[in-house]
Amino acid sequence: MSVQPVNLNNAALSSLPPHILRPAYDRAALRTGIVHVGVGGFHRAHQAFYTDQFMGKSGNTNWGICGIGLREGDSKIRDVLKKQDYLYSLLVKDPEGCASLQVIGCMTGFLMANENPQAVIDKMASPDTKIVSLTITEGGYNFIPSTGEFDFSHADVQHDLANPDSPRLVFGYLASALKQRRASGLAPFTVQSCDNIQHNGDVTRKMLTSYIRSYDEEMADWVSENVAFPNAMVDRITPVTTADDIAQVAALGLIDEWPVTCEPFHQWVIEERFSDGRPGWEKTGAQFVEDVTPYETMKIRLLNAGHTVLGILGSLHGFSTIDETVAHPVFSSFVRRFMDTEATPVLSPVAGINLDEYKNTLIARFANPFIKDSLTRICSQSASKISTFLVPTIKENVEQKGQTECAALVIAAWCYYSYYRATQQGTALEVIDDHAEILQSVAGGSESQARAFIGLSDIFGNLAKESAFADPYLQYVSSLFNGEPVQALMTN
Incomplete structure (x- = not known):
């Protein structure tokens, strides 16, 4: 009716x-x-x-x-x-x-x-x-x-x-x-x-x-x-x-x-x-x-960082929405691997929260096919989001000798995204970022450009000097700028 x-x-x-x-x-x-x-x-x-x-x-x-x-x-x-x-x-x-x-x-x-x-x-x-x-x-x-x-x-x-x-x-x-x-x-x-x-x-x-x-x-x-x-x-x-x-x-x-x-x-x-x-x-x-710290850290390091991981990698692949991205088994497996091996180990316990159930719920929420959250929105103002959602996890893993491989690939993909402002197939992407010009000016596939990108201390602090992160990041940058599909790198 x-x-x-x-x-x-x-x-x-x-x-x-x-x-x-x-x-x-x-x-x-x-x-x-x-x-x-x-x-x-x-x-x-x-x-x-x-x-x-x-x-x-x-x-x-x-x-x-x-x-x-x-x-x-x-x-x-x-x-x-x-x-x-x-x-x-x-x-x-x-x-x-x-x-x-x-x-x-x-x-x-x-x-x-x-x-x-x-x-x-x-x-x-x-x-x-x-x-x-x-x-x-x-x-x-x-x-x-x-x-x-x-x-x-x-x-x-x-x-x-x-x-x-x-x-x-x-x-x-x-x-x-x-x-x-x-x-x-x-x-x-x-x-x-x-x-x-x-x-x-x-x-x-x-x-x-x-x-x-x-x-x-x-x-x-x-x-x-x-x-x-x-x-x-x-x-x-x-x-x-x-x-x-x-x-x-x-x-x-x-x-x-x-x-x-x-x-x-x-x-x-x-x-x-x-x-x-x-x-x-x-x-x-x-x-x-009394203290919201464990709740906000959990949410920022898992949900918001998970969004950023899927947004940057999915954009390079050519996806346009979060649900489309997480529906692909390689991408859903990768974001869960990031959550399990890099984000969760540096989280404090959260009273009343089962982290495995929380992560399962996040993946299900990301996959809601009727929300259609655009990757353009997710990736907007990435300089602020990455410095807030992702970099603290990288720094803590470097300090604790934890894993940084997943995050290194995301940052390498962001370097490619910032430089070309396009998918790996060459389709133009709408980049919304107050720092877009400076990001593009220092990004690139050469080692000097790639180092200059993570040398932006306002975003990355001293991570460019940390080989545990910088070495895999440089390898991923080289692979991406030489044409290797981001999907293939995610399964390595």
């Missing part, structure tokens, strides 16, 4: 077909308790989902979310959400092909920082705002991967230091808003990272206080002593929305210009450290712990 789709907006909520779930709370009563920077698909499938579910179960509507866009490119999602009364739909696809659709209603607005910086600062500084959360990608934290220190050489940082009332980066906004709250005698908001960075809360604190300390020691001390930065592990595979997703949502009865697609699985492990209250996310499946 065909369904006549309706435009998504407040007026349509009461007339939606019964199979479409809708917010179970009064949206007119929403107050903005959370300001979120970086409203992408993951935030809308994860933190916003948890918040929407919590308000539906509790009736507590003090935790609405106001989105913040830092760049002009964010105006597209702002315009779509505004047109839809800040409603959007979440399309959950399971591996059997069943899909469920629900409308998420917890967003209260969306501000563009480049259009009105003071409005963003005022929103963060509002007494109603209890949490400022972030999904700004690994690269948005502006640290030097090899040292972990704040990168003051960044042009936008120099701009923000000179123009504190009209910053470009998130640290300028956080600093100004916290200064305003302190002057008003308000409790500071919690700064909550929802990005895939180990110790993401600690990193956020270090970056923000380093930034502030460069011009105001007293304020930096106040932030360090009074603002909570809970570490957290976040997990839900959320591919880029496609035209097919929009069509599927319409077939289910809803016209949504920018729905979000995700898998059924979701996980959020958070340290119980908040400055001024929080939603009861544990009522909707979040787990609060």
Whole structure:
């Protein structure tokens, strides 16, 4: 039976077909308790989902979310959400092909920082705002991967230091808003990272206080002593929305210009450290712990690194999605070998987690044929991802005389990928990386070029000098640039 789709907006909520779930709370009563920077698909499938579910179960509507866009490119999602009364739909696809659709209603607005910086600062500084959360990608934290220190050489940082009332980066906004709250005698908001960075809360604190300390020691001390930065592990595979997703949502009865697609699985492990209250996310499946370290390390070193392994190798082979890549037995066997022989040996035990079962679940999630997570997305900003997800495992294995063969092949494949920006068959690849030009300039098949590639100390530290890693890496680079298929190297 065909369904006549309706435009998504407040007026349509009461007339939606019964199979479409809708917010179970009064949206007119929403107050903005959370300001979120970086409203992408993951935030809308994860933190916003948890918040929407919590308000539906509790009736507590003090935790609405106001989105913040830092760049002009964010105006597209702002315009779509505004047109839809800040409603959007979440399309959950399971591996059997069943899909469920629900409308998420917890967003209260969306501000563009480049259009009105003071409005963003005022929103963060509002007494109603209890949490400022972030999904700004690994690269948005502006640290030097090899040292972990704040990168003051960044042009936008120099701009923000000179123009504190009209910053470009998130640290300028956080600093100004916290200064305003302190002057008003308000409790500071919690700064909550929802990005895939180990110790993401600690990193956020270090970056923000380093930034502030460069011009105001007293304020930096106040932030360090009074603002909570809970570490957290976040997990839900959320591919880029496609035209097919929009069509599927319409077939289910809803016209949504920018729905979000995700898998059924979701996980959020958070340290119980908040400055001024929080939603009861544990009522909707979040787990609060004293120390999130083992959980986040496990996830980053297995899921995120596994994605990167499959993304780089699959791209060279000519695959376009994660499920297509892991469906090939050579690729699924290789990523499991990496997990078993290189990642797992340097992981600490995780309470309540059977690592073999966890890895089995990851492979099954990767293989979901209805998610179609693109390798272009997986490989985007690879410089930040590899330095965060893969390099720490390599370094620990070098120190402990463990295995590095799988990782060496991945890095060699990344060198080829960065240089040619094409599959091994010559088909052009879309490379999205802030460091793409420098990566291409130092990459190449000669030994000097290959050494220069892993000589990028901001990414690899001193790994170029470690023969246990560098020797197999150089052999793999030579093989790849001489035309040996990546698939053949994976079975050696």
